[in-house]
Amino acid sequence: MNLDSPTPMSRQIAEHSTLIERFLGLPKIALLIFVLLIAALGLGNGIIGYLVVAGELDGTWYDIRDLGNVNAALRDAILSSQLNTYIAGALAYLIPAILGATGIVSVVGGWLLIGPWAERRLIAKFQIRQGPNRTGPFGLFQSLADALKLMQKEIVIPTGADRFLYFAPPVAVFIPAILGWAAIPWAPKMSFADMDVGVLFVIAISSLGVLAVFVAGWSSNNHYSLLGAMRTIAMMVSYEIPISLSLLAVVLMTGSTQLSEIVTWQSTHNVWLIVLIPFAALAFLFASTAEINRTPNDIGEAESEIVAGFYTEYSGMKAGLFMAVELGNAILVGALMATFFLGGYTMFGLETWIPGYIILATKIGLVYFLFVWIRGTLPRFRLDQLMGFAWKFLIPVSIILMFIVAIESAIFIRWDVPAAVSLGLFGLINVTGAVIISVVWIRILFKDLDLAAPERPRLVTAVGGLKAAKEIRG
Amino acid sequence: MIEDVLDLILTIGLMHYLIVSGSVFALGSVIALGKRNAVGVLMGVELMLNGAILALIAFSRFPPAGTATTAALEGHVFVVFVLTVAAAEAAIALALAVLVYRKRETVDLDRINLLKW
Amino acid sequence: MESPGIVLGFYLLAGLTLGSGGLVFLARNLLHSLAFLVISFLSMAGLFLTLSADFIAMAQILIYAGSISVLMVFAVMLTPLASRDNSNSIYVFPALISAGGIASFVAFIAWDTDWSGPGTDFDSTIGTIGQLLLGKYVLAFEIASVLLLFALVGAIMLVHQRDEDSEGTS
Numbered sequence: 212m213n214l215d216s217p218t219p220m221s222r223q224i225a226e227h228s229t230l231i232e233r234f235l236g237l238p239k240i241a242l243l244i245f246v247l248l249i250a251a252l253g254l255g256n257g258i259i260g261y262l263v264v265a266g267e268l269d270g271t272w273y274d275i276r277d278l279g280n281v282n283a284a285l286r287d288a289i290l291s292s293q294l295n296t297y298i299a300g301a302l303a304y305l306i307p308a309i310l311g312a313t314g315i316v317s318v319v320g321g322w323l324l325i326g327p328w329a330e331r332r333l334i335a336k337f338q339i340r341q342g343p344n345r346t347g348p349f350g351l352f353q354s355l356a357d358a359l360k361l362m363q364k365e366i367v368i369p370t371g372a373d374r375f376l377y378f379a380p381p382v383a384v385f386i387p388a389i390l391g392w393a394a395i396p397w398a399p400k401m402s403f404a405d406m407d408v409g410v411l412f413v414i415a416i417s418s419l420g421v422l423a424v425f426v427a428g429w430s431s432n433n434h435y436s437l438l439g440a441m442r443t444i445a446m447m448v449s450y451e452i453p454i455s456l457s458l459l460a461v462v463l464m465t466g467s468t469q470l471s472e473i474v475t476w477q478s479t480h481n482v483w484l485i486v487l488i489p490f491a492a493l494a495f496l497f498a499s500t501a502e503i504n505r506t507p508n509d510i511g512e513a514e515s516e517i518v519a520g521f522y523t524e525y526s527g528m529k530a531g532l533f534m535a536v537e538l539g540n541a542i543l544v545g546a547l548m549a550t551f552f553l554g555g556y557t558m559f560g561l562e563t564w565i566p567g568y569i570i571l572a573t574k575i576g577l578v579y580f581l582f583v584w585i586r587g588t589l590p591r592f593r594l595d596q597l598m599g600f601a602w603k604f605l606i607p608v609s610i611i612l613m614f615i616v617a618i619e620s621a622i623f624i625r626w627d628v629p630a631a632v633s634l635g636l637f638g639l640i641n642v643t644g645a646v647i648i649s650v651v652w653i654r655i656l657f658k659d660l661d662l663a664a665p666e667r668p669r670l671v672t673a674v675g676g677l678k679a680a681k682e683i684r685g
Numbered sequence: 686m687i688e689d690v691l692d693l694i695l696t697i698g699l700m701h702y703l704i705v706s707g708s709v710f711a712l713g714s715v716i717a718l719g720k721r722n723a724v725g726v727l728m729g730v731e732l733m734l735n736g737a738i739l740a741l742i743a744f745s746r747f748p749p750a751g752t753a754t755t756a757a758l759e760g761h762v763f764v765v766f767v768l769t770v771a772a773a774e775a776a777i778a779l780a781l782a783v784l785v786y787r788k789r790e791t792v793d794l795d796r797i798n799l800l801k802w
Numbered sequence: 803m804e805s806p807g808i809v810l811g812f813y814l815l816a817g818l819t820l821g822s823g824g825l826v827f828l829a830r831n832l833l834h835s836l837a838f839l840v841i842s843f844l845s846m847a848g849l850f851l852t853l854s855a856d857f858i859a860m861a862q863i864l865i866y867a868g869s870i871s872v873l874m875v876f877a878v879m880l881t882p883l884a885s886r887d888n889s890n891s892i893y894v895f896p897a898l899i900s901a902g903g904i905a906s907f908v909a910f911i912a913w914d915t916d917w918s919g920p921g922t923d924f925d926s927t928i929g930t931i932g933q934l935l936l937g938k939y940v941l942a943f944e945i946a947s948v949l950l951l952f953a954l955v956g957a958i959m960l961v962h963q964r965d966e967d968s969e970g971t972s
Contacts, residue, residue, distance in 0.1 A: 593822030707908025711901035719894030773953035
């Protein structure tokens, strides 16, 4: 970009220092620490690599590639101790459970402190602003300060609110947001509840938040709240169907409803499901953004239309809980997306070198970044557009593609060729099928819609935007 | 004597589940028969179905000795059908409630009495 | 069945189910009783889990707590002028008597019969259920799917407002 650009905006973009320039501009001490950290990381990795190659880590309690080993060792130690069998059984059941729950809650809680900061900084970068940078180094303590502020605020109960139902929803939406993590496998043995019906569990848990949202909106005795609640319910009910259909495609392909089995299938066949069934993956991603109320589908709490949606009347930490749940759901969806479609904790053999949970966390971070990117890019859809998109496009196309996947999975079991051949063929069929069916469906559905790209922006021209821009330029 | 009672309380068997199931069914029947609002009546019906489901699952969990697992799990299959029927019934019943409301501006079952005469 | 966790869980969940079921009956506001109904459904799902019926428990959460209650919410919201109170009709006393009869009858039968079955813990239910549904009960399964389709279409047909209708009734 040249510096003598015509508009102030593009000049600002041009003068904006890049990330590498700013990194090199840091004080020498910081750079030194950074280099030392990288060296320490390399050294540690070398040691771990040696241990892995020597095979001394497999299954021992200090095998940090899989924290489930620690739990198993602890359970064995308790069960083989001198205690009464009754007490030992109870303890062996309780202590690993509490440890796992603590792990989940601390991971989610830690993310709730880092996540808002990351999101706001990223959004600021997209919009060429600075973002929060006052509280602590790089503004890292911003969410801590926000939480403290929210806790100190007065709790206002609106007149005419239903006193009994008003207090339940902030807690009731938090329970599913935490419970959903139980099924996620972080490493081969590192899953809180690796149940047979994991996929069903995920769908069932995600359907629980709907009622809490409705109760929040209804009990507030506020029209904005009720409007937001009804919008959110309509969206959630509609978009649960595409989610279920895309997860059904996953189950058909892998032949299991257990989340760890799904991950194992992807790692044994060395393929990510997003390559095999791309439409299901994209439908899941889009429908999840609607399900968890994120932009571009956040019509349930659209600030410019209905204040804050269903939690308009909540103040202090209760509103904070709603916002936290929103964020927690975003990373939960990231984890589900990574597990179902992006290979979970495996990475084509890398999981023997790097702990599986780090790989999964990286994938979660990537999906979260995608969410932030979408939020920074796309405007909000209208309610009828969103409902129409779900019912007229996502659901029919998903059903057709699910039939194709069902036929493919039936062939996959019986066909006696290497998996690479059949899966490659299926992937090809699915990609082309998704494209063809989508295009044909759109052509049928929107026959009279003008799909040709307009030569100049209509709305901007109508309100005189281009003329104003021309005046600024010259 | 006391040991018998304690054993009865502390060993959860089919009897306990059946008692809970019967109580839930009875509670649902009270709500279904005794409420005036159509939605309230529907809640009672759902509770009754739930009680029946609990009985089915309890029977399939405690089958007679020598029953194969596949045969025992037929109770679960029945429950799947009950759930299907419950979903269909709820959808139709609530549509009817909305329809009645459009005609009469009430869902109070005591006041929907046109067919009485 | 000797594990203390199961015993504790059973009594807790049974109490929660029955207690919130009773509050569905006692609550004065229709939406309060709906909230209690959802708690009752959820604790019922917990009871299913103590019976090692994981698939049915998840289906219970999904269908009852997730869908039917939302349908009820929609029914309440679509009838704005109807009263929201949860009052009893005159039939409540005969209903109470008959329900007491039902409950005590079932309880007596359950107590009096010798249920000496050993009880089996199912390792995995979902595979067998799937094979039964698509094998032995495939006809019933298809009929159930047709029933669901009819319910879907029927509900839409019933509630759909035609233009000429809406002028007459509204």
